[in-house]
Amino acid sequence: MPPHDHHHPILATQGLSHRFKPSGRGLHDITLSIPRGQFVVLAGPNGSGKSTLLRHFNGLLTPRAGTVWLDGVPVAADPARARRMVGLVFQDAESQIVGETVRDDIAFGPENLCWSCDAVDAAVRAAMDQLGLTHLADESPHLLSGGERRRLAIAGVLAMGPEVVMLDEPFANLDYPGIREVLRQVVAMHGQGRTILLAAHDLEKVVGHAQRLIIMDKGRIAADGPVVDVLPLVEQYDVRLPCQARLGMSVTSWLN
Amino acid sequence: MAELSAFGFRQRLTVLHALDARVKLAALMALSTAALAAGPTGLVPATVLAAGAFYQTGVTPLRAAAEMRYFLLLLAMVWLARGLSSPGDPLITWGGFAVTHQGLAAGGLLCWRWLLIALLGLSLCATTRSAHIRAAVAWFLRPLPGPTAHQVGTMIGLLLRFIPVILTQAKETTDALRARAIKNRRNPLRRLRYMTLPLLRRTFLTADRLALAMAARSFGDRRTPHPWQMNYRDWAALITVGTVCAVMISV
Known part of the structure; x- marks a missing residue:
């Protein structure tokens, strides 16, 4: 990973707005700042703007108004840098996987960055090792299970060496072991010092590991703060309160 | 979910697996072109070569026949159609139709050519990673204008x-x-x-x-280029294929 500049938050927005025609949905005046190494959960009902916000951080969308900064540099000024530094794992892993084999898919990102063959090979091996995919290196992604496919999507992003990893609904359509596999990887990436931004509408699985909870509603930030402060407010915004919180207990990890 | 085809790439330790994908693709193109021009005698050395290549895939003939059943059925229909439609000495006559010696011979030659090309193509697929085939295609397309x-x-x-x-x-x-x-x-x-x-x-x-x-x-627009490496085996394979093609066309 490139050297860190600790003076800037890794991600920040000022007055970010985006509008999709003809629905009028999008983002409205989003201002936030995410310090390096933080584990943030972005929650909200469907259509609240979570995925749109993530795409702005990765440079896939350009703001209609406002600015998005990545480590002190506007994303719009250098979208290629944003894509290198901010990895985005999409909700639909099947559509994200482009390689004909697991190894080819993980190599796709590093090859796009024009790394040397040795560097690509090393990045692919490291990502496969970390995500437990080494034994599947020559398999077709089409033949993988849902959990394996989601791990492959994460490996493809991780091989590019991003400082920030964003995951859009990473637990969707996964069974319990699949959710635990993916959650374990997310927690491990955070343990390595990466900033994690995870969009979810079901908090139960992940909120035990998060340091900050941001609630989005109708394209705006409705609540933002430490998990313990924001959690009691979530049901006002159509987000289900985890069972343990409902019973007055603290939310524990799904990995225990 | 089942494996999609018996001819998908499978890692094995064979000469064909070790060859440069560009050499294999060039050999496929050269042998296929020569097969279309060759007569029955010329097809014999190419068939020996194709049989050797097929052996290295590790796919059993029975499995291959099962995978290619529709293609084999199509070839059988082509053979029969040529037998029925070509003029010559009748072998079997039924109603107003006659299957001729000349028609069966011409149909047989045509089917032999297509089967040979199919076997060579499937051997390429079974012994070469698709990423390498893709890179080889891109390498051959480099001089052409249009998309990179x-x-x-x-x-x-x-x-x-x-x-x-x-x-x-x-x-x-x-x-x-x-x-x-x-x-x-x-x-x-x-x-x-x-x-x-x-x-x-x-x-x-x-x-x-x-x-x-x-x-x-x-x-x-830019990516890490594929690391190509030609060694003595690749050159030997190219010379062998070149010689076989020359023999196929000349005899």
Whole structure:
């Protein structure tokens, strides 16, 4: 990973707005700042703007108004840098996987960055090792299970060496072991010092590991703060309160 | 989910597996072109070569025949059609139709050529990673104008990757329609419409998401080039194939 500049938050927005025609949905005046190494959960009902916000951080969308900064540099000024530094794992892993084999898919990102063959090979091996995919290196992604496919999507992003990893609904359509596999990887990436931004509408699985909870509603930030402060407010915004919180207990990890 | 084809790449320790993909692709093109011009005598050395290549794939002849059953059926029909349609000495006469010696010989030669080309192509697929085939195609396309060679390579790769996805989506759509009694619809056009519209929608949606995901992973005009390495085995293979092609055309 490139050297860190600790003076800037890794991600920040000022007055970010985006509008999709003809629905009028999008983002409205989003201002936030995410310090390096933080584990943030972005929650909200469907259509609240979570995925749109993530795409702005990765440079896939350009703001209609406002600015998005990545480590002190506007994303719009250098979208290629944003894509290198901010990895985005999409909700639909099947559509994200482009390689004909697991190894080819993980190599796709590093090859796009024009790394040397040795560097690509090393990045692919490291990502496969970390995500437990080494034994599947020559398999077709089409033949993988849902959990394996989601791990492959994460490996493809991780091989590019991003400082920030964003995951859009990473637990969707996964069974319990699949959710635990993916959650374990997310927690491990955070343990390595990466900033994690995870969009979810079901908090139960992940909120035990998060340091900050941001609630989005109708394209705006409705609540933002430490998990313990924001959690009691979530049901006002159509987000289900985890069972343990409902019973007055603290939310524990799904990995225990 | 089952393996899609017996001729998918499988790692083995054979000479054919170790050869440079460009050499294998060039050999396939040269032998196929020569086979179209060769007579029965000329096809013999190419058939020996193809049999050797097929042996190295590790696929049993029975499994190969099962995989190629529709292609073999097509060849049988072509053979019969040539036998029936070519003038010459009748071998069997039935009603107003006659199967001729000359027709069967011409049909047999045609089928032999196509079977040979198919075997060579399948041997290439079974012994070469699709990423290497894609890179070899891109390498051969480098001098041509139009989209960059690596873009063409990516297109080929995506095609190979998404054919099984689209087939799975088609099966899911069909199953969903059958669960809602599509069989009761008598009009085949309406049945086709109900099948194709959702499938096309899903396919375009997948393509849209794919483009976004590729952009998110920095896809652009430049990529790490494939590390090609030609050694003595590759040169020996090229010389052997060149010699066989010359023999095929000259005898």
